[in-house]
Amino acid sequence: MEALIPTPADCEVRSVIKIFNAQSIVPIEIHRQLCRVYGPNVMSKQMVCRWCRQFSAGRQSVHDEKRNGQPSIITDDLVELVREHIMENHRVTIAELSSHVPQISCSLLHEIVMEHLLFRKLCARWVPKQLTPEHKTNAGIVFLHDNARPHTAQRTASLLQEFSWEVFNHPPYSPDLAPSDFHLFLHLKKFLSGERQHFENDREAEMVVTQWFQSQAADFYDTGIQKLVPRYDKCLNFGWDYVEK
Structure with missing residues (x-):
């Protein structure tokens, strides 16, 4: 065209x-x-x-925002270009990015990745520190579960592949890394034991638990997901050993 x-x-x-x-x-x-x-x-x-x-959202200016000090060559379009390359390959390195964006130095590329896009390296993959609305709507699903036999069975793997879900690499001896285990279910158990509740049937228990899930604010679930990053780092430092806190 x-x-x-x-x-x-x-x-x-x-x-x-x-x-x-x-x-x-x-x-x-x-x-x-x-x-x-x-x-x-x-x-x-x-x-x-x-x-x-x-x-x-109310922005009026069509120009790049002014920054203190010397003029920066990092523009919004350049940041978006780097983001697109990372989204195409989450394992791309700064050196490889430099071959796609040769007009700027590796140090500026690192600044874009870490400070503008808020990505960090996790298990050799670039992952966002905080999900944006665009991530939530456009990015594929990354599924995290442990290494229990039902989870690693061929039938399960085939189903996840059919869904086109990316399975997050899980250490073989650390079953306590899933946010549902160390965060969600932990608070749920405290709620159920603290209330000393007794249920007449499974339906009543399901209703109470569902209501508890729905009553939690969005940042409650976000907190659990964000805790995964430091826990995973600690697990790597411990040689895939258990992580209690």
């Missing part, structure tokens, strides 16, 4: 996105219109969605 307007300024493209977004045009259609006018490499779909979210 030949561009009608080649090499546009970033602020020009963002201004077009801002206008279309104000007209409630969906991001995928905005991206199609941008590619028709500026060419297929003008901006990725993910970046268009990101700018639409920012404008919908």
Whole structure:
């Protein structure tokens, strides 16, 4: 597709996105219109969605935010380019990223990955420190369970593959790394024992437990997931040994 307007300024493209977004045009259609006018490499779909979210949230400026000190060559589009390469291959190294983004140094690449994208290396994979709405809607499911025989059975593995779920690598001798075990069920057991509850039947027990799950705030579940990172690091340092705290 030949561009009608080649090499546009970033602020020009963002201004077009801002206008279309104000007209409630969906991001995928905005991206199609941008590619028709500026060419297929003008901006990725993910970046268009990101700018639409920012404008919908009240952002007015179409320029990069000013930073203290010397002008930075790290732009939003450059950050998005690095993010796309990481999402394509979670095991990519900084050196490999440098071959895809040769215009900046490895130190700046590391800054983008760690400080702008908030990724860190976990078991040789880049994983986000905190999930964004975009991660939650676009990223695939990463499934974590222990090494019990029913979990490692061929039938289970085939089913997970059918679901297209990525199975998180689990140490062979540390069954206490799943957030459900060290966080969710721990608090649930305290709730059930503290209330000294007795149930007439399984249906009543199921109803009480379901209500307890639904009563927990979103940050309760987020806390359990975030604790996985330091626990996994500690497990690695202990040579795959048990992690109690």
